[in-house]
Amino acid sequence: MTIRQDVHSSGIPVLCQSCEARHRGVCGALDPDQLVGLAKTSSKHQVAAGVELVGDAETVGSYSNVLSGVVKLTKSLSDGRQQIVGLQFAPDFLGRPFKSESGINVEAATAVALCSFPKTTIERMIKESPELEHRLFKQALNELDEARAWMVTLGRKTASEKVASFLVMIARNIDPAADSDAPSARFDLPLTRSDIGDFLGLTIETVSRQLTRLRSEGVIRIENYRHLIVDDMKRLEQRCGD
Template identity: 40%
Template sequence: MTAAQSTSFRIDCSYCPIRHRAVCAKCEPDELDLLNRIKIYKTCPAGQVIAIRGEQMDMVASIVSGTAMVTRSITDGRTQMIGLLLPSDFIGRPGREAAPYDITAITDVTLCCFRKRPFEQLLLDMPHVQERLLEMALDELDAARDWMLLLGRKTARERIASLLSLILRRAKLPEALAERDCRIELPISREAIANYLGLTIETVSRQLTRLAKDGIIRIDGKRGIIVPDVAELMAETGDDSDGGVIA
């Protein structure tokens, strides 16, 4: 956590919207009390840099609201998005000094922060937090590996279809996916999509229009996408029929 945040406050954990999914998901009331006492809320405006690779991190945090992106770059500016942080996702790595990636707020972001040292101590005392952190790390690992398949082997069209289908699955209830004309709002710009998919902006744009021409999607303004038939979109992802999800 490098950059200054604009505000700092605290609310009670019992009202916390990410209570059941964040690192604290498995905590008992007394453990929650302890967390409550040492946490600090901070907010970052959209666009603000939350962490810079290689710089000192003295905080860890959960995302309470908003979206942030995790990126890595090489010398000449090429950058790859490595993860998307949504509410309940965790930032920071116990037992490491420097931030391993760059993190930038996409929308305004609210963070539930802990100073790193006390948090590390707390991990040892509170196995529930460590258990949950392990679960979350393994889920992220699965997601990262799915993405490796996409980046290493999928065509531009398949990448776009995969992204759209990912967003659909995250945004909609499973039963809603059977309906016709599902509408989603892209949470990120074309540039961010390109960085996510390992493509250029132009290729992203072209593949979107091509999918539209083929009737797989309809484009509705800059950020809106309407999917007439989700199954048809899924068929374009290149994945096996299960859509990458294990039964």
């Protein structure tokens, strides 16, 4: 079920003032008048894990900022086989401007909070705001860099290094306290072990075996099957093979 909420008020929208996408995401490129204009057409909504947000080849009518949670990007083959090709986190911009159809499947990997706005509105603002265009371009370049780095992970790293690299990526993006200098982290795995295996090109048995190995060696702690605690991020990073 989708729950919508009006997000505008006088001046800078109240909910925008404390929004991560407002300060760190693309909306930070907008001046107050532009932000109010965007907010008047926007809606916040919660989406349950497993819900498809956009289908492959589906006509795109809106874009979103990810406010919380994890979004899974997948590509499917004609015989039904699927590959996870990326993950998005808050405050990422979700969508491909100036393209009429989606080229990927977009699914909520966890419960997700989104702030959505019409495609026509944001594309008009992109044309009017060089700073907004710059931020979207920078996000696209960051995603390209991440994709290239992930090609190395998939093509050259061992199973142990792949799983460690995945955990570091999740920790840095999910735990708000786990920035590049944070010594520790705690988070829930946003993917099942089967999905982790799909993302890393490993079997579910190999993923489970590597997680067990990291736990037995004291690199991670696992509670309730999916909650991970990393007491020393440096130790985990050393297992990545970078």
